Amino acid sequence: MIHHVIPIEVLHLFPKLDARLVELLYSLSPEEWHRQTITRKWIVKDIAAHLLDGNLRTLSMLRDHYWANKPEHINTYKDLVIYLNEMNAEWVTACKRLSPHVIIEMLERTGRQYSEFLATLDPWDDSVFSVAWAGEEISKNWFHIAREYTEKWIHQQQIRDAVGKPGLMTKELFYPFINTFMxxxxxxxxxxxxxxxxxxxxxxxxxxxxxxxxxxxxxxxxxxxxxxxxxxxxxxxxxxxxxxxxxxxxxxxxxxxxxxxxxxxxxxxxxxxxxxxxx
CATH class of the missing domain: 3.30.1050.10 (SCP2 sterol-binding domain)
Known part of the structure; x- marks a missing residue:
C-alpha cells in the first residue's frame, strides 16, 4: 500500500534522459552496439530497440487509441508477464534488420512525441495500465508515468553499464528512479x-x-x-x-x-x- 499525497515528479526529466540516450548511442562504436548487457538475453542494440518499442507502443495505444493483438487470456500476473515477454522478443527480433542509425533517428523523433503526450495526462486520473509490480489493480497516471521513467532509466543504465560509460548516477536522475522502485x-x-x-x-x-x-x-x-x-x-x-x-x-x-x-x-x-x- 503506497500512501503518496504528492506524486513523484518525473515529466521534466524525460527530455533530459532522452537527450543523454541519443548522445550515448551516437558515440558507440560498431563493436559496442553488440556488447552483451546485464540482462544476459539482450545486447546493447536490442535494448535500444526495446526503448523504441516503448515509445511507439505508448503513442499507438494511449495517444492514438490503436490497439492491435489484444490479449484474450490474461488472468494472472504470470500470464501478463509471459504476454509482455513474447511481445518484447518479437519486436527485438524484427529490429535486428534495422541499422543503429535508423534506431537512433526514430528514438529522437518518437521520444519528443512521447514526452509531449505524457504531459497531456491528468496525473490523478486512472491510468490505462496499472503498476502491477506494486500490487495495484488500478493506478493513477502519475504512477504510470513514474513507472515509465524507471523503464527508460533502467534500460539506458544497462547500456551504459555494458559499454562502461557513466551518466545517470546523479541525484536528479537516480533518486526519482529509486523512489519509484521503492x-x-x-x-x-x-x-x-x-x-x-x-x-x-x-x-x-x-x-x-x-x-x-x-x-x-x-x-x-x-x-x-x-x-x-x-x-x-x-x-x-x-x-x-x-x-x-x-x-x-x-x-x-x-x-x-x-x-x-x-x-x-x-x-x-x-x-x-x-x-x-x-x-
Missing amino acids: CGLPQTYKYVDVPTGTSVEVVVTGDIGGVWHINKTDEGWVLRHFTRLEPNALVEIDPETSWRLFSKGISPEEALEKVKIKGDEDLGKIALGMVSVMA
Whole structure:
C-alpha cells in the first residue's frame, strides 16, 4: 500500500534522459552496439530497440487509441508477464534488420512525441495500465508515468553499464528512479506474517540515495518516508547494487555480499527479493 499525497515528479526529466540516450548511442562504436548487457538475453542494440518499442507502443495505444493483438487470456500476473515477454522478443527480433542509425533517428523523433503526450495526462486520473509490480489493480497516471521513467532509466543504465560509460548516477536522475522502485516494498512484504507495528527501513546510501520505511498496520504494509517507529530491520544498500538487484540484474544472494542488515536479519533479507519490473 503506497500512501503518496504528492506524486513523484518525473515529466521534466524525460527530455533530459532522452537527450543523454541519443548522445550515448551516437558515440558507440560498431563493436559496442553488440556488447552483451546485464540482462544476459539482450545486447546493447536490442535494448535500444526495446526503448523504441516503448515509445511507439505508448503513442499507438494511449495517444492514438490503436490497439492491435489484444490479449484474450490474461488472468494472472504470470500470464501478463509471459504476454509482455513474447511481445518484447518479437519486436527485438524484427529490429535486428534495422541499422543503429535508423534506431537512433526514430528514438529522437518518437521520444519528443512521447514526452509531449505524457504531459497531456491528468496525473490523478486512472491510468490505462496499472503498476502491477506494486500490487495495484488500478493506478493513477502519475504512477504510470513514474513507472515509465524507471523503464527508460533502467534500460539506458544497462547500456551504459555494458559499454562502461557513466551518466545517470546523479541525484536528479537516480533518486526519482529509486523512489519509484521503492513503491514495490509493501507488495514484497504483503504475505509476511508479523505483528502490527513491525517496521522495516531501507536505506540507499550516498548523496543520491534516500530512506524508505514500511510499517505493518491493520490494513497491511504502508510505505512512508518518515516514521517514529524504531525499525525491526534496517537494510543498507549502495546505489549501484540497488538498481542491479531490483531489476533482476543480480540475485539477492549476490547482493547480500554488499548489503548491511541490522536487527532482524531474516526480516531484512525479504527486501532483497523486491522486483520493481515486470518479471
